[in-house]
Amino acid sequence: MNEAFYLPDRADPERFVSTELTRGPWSPDAQHAGPPSALLGHVIERCEPRPGFQVGRVAVEILGPVPLAPLTAQARLVRPGRSVELIEATLSTDRGPVMRANAWRFKLADPELAIPEHLLPTGTRPGPDQTPAPEPFPSAQAVGFHTGIEYRYITGSFREPGPAVCWIRLKYPVVAGTAPSPLERALAAADSGNGVSAVLDWDRYLFINTDLTVTLHRQPVGEWVCLDAVTHPQPHGIGLAESALFDEKGPLGRSTQTLFLGPR
Template identity: 75%
Template sequence: MNAFYIPIGDGRFESTEHTRGPWSPDAQHGGPPSALLGHVIERCEPREGFDVGRVAVEILGPVPLAPLTVEARVTRSGRSVELIEATLSSERGVVMKANAWRIKRSDPPLELDPAVLPSGSRPGPDTARGDAPFPSDQKIGFHTAIEYRFVSGTFIEPGPAVCWIRLRKPIVAGHDPSPLERTLAAADSGNGVSATLDWNRYVFINTDLTVTLHRQPVGEWVCLDAVTYPQPHGIGMAESALFDEQGPLGRSTQTLLVGRR
């Protein structure tokens, strides 16, 4: 099992143990199926000179460790922007869906004053700690198929955190992960790396994931500068500024269901 998913034909994929999440031994982490949706979105009627600028994923129910069917179609086509819809289904029906905006790159590139561009960086993965324990008793899962290194915080240290994440395995067997796949897989961990509540007493499960990119990621590492905002009424939000080793690249948000176990 050298990948998160194995293609089995006709848009169907076998899920491997590497997709397992922290909440149930029978349910997937949100990162791999979000990246799988990104995989098919990028291959849906591809157009030269276009990049995906935003992906919004809705998590309609637990994603089982089972065969999945993934489909994508262009629902709004245009000269400069187009909208793609994708669904991910198990034998129980649709369990995730996504909308993605694909946007035409400017050619020639725009001449911009560097002063108006986003700046800043985070200490790189080479200077970060890679020994933080992950709060799961599962021997194999998403946490064993990624490499994570913390600049600040840890999974079990409450509060904001800065964490670099790199996939150890491809999302789909036989395909190198694209920058979009890497980013979607990592971004779904924002509520985990910046957890503010005890994993043993509370759940803080995201119902969605929205990733907006102002440039395409470069390299294997994605950094989350993440913070979680839980509220007593049980609705929360996690927000992550996204970086690669060249600097800022976008932002992700997650709506959270917060409750006692």
């Protein structure tokens, strides 16, 4: 039984073995973009970490299908600064890069800023414990990302087209031997926005994202991340999926995905 989405290579700290839990819905040989996005977050947070700093935005570029193969994950600080700094990260196979990410890391205010209460973001969604048992994910694969997460729909479903509100929780660590960080949980969940709010028939159309941008004004608390998601398709074949992100305490931020739309 797989114990995580990725297994670290003891001989090379930058190399990770992809397990079947990373498999996506489009091909049995390709990963869902959620796990490798979370793996990028994993190495970004470990790149020259600084106390009192926090990642506020990650922009992931998906350069092509990510195979179920060993990945080399590297991160480097490219723009140091006293208040904000930029980190670049790359995932590669033996054939070259498959994903890249840029992350802005911010210095946290100490003491905290005296912002009036009425200006702070508010709002909640019904919690994951207030939902019915989830329906099976429509996949022919016995093991994949859909079996590595737990999801609870508040509104909508995988087979009900249109906007949806869905809670997602990782059932396994991103990297074996580590606990998923709040950033890893947010990145893994956010990439499902185009799936949970799909408006096109899964059996007739592709709606594959070429990127994922996640902006967090607050780190998620707890295991669950909620997507209040909507997909905007266009007849010319370009779409957009956007999600408001929540945890059980309230708003976290936003995520967007640019979509390639086409017939299967």
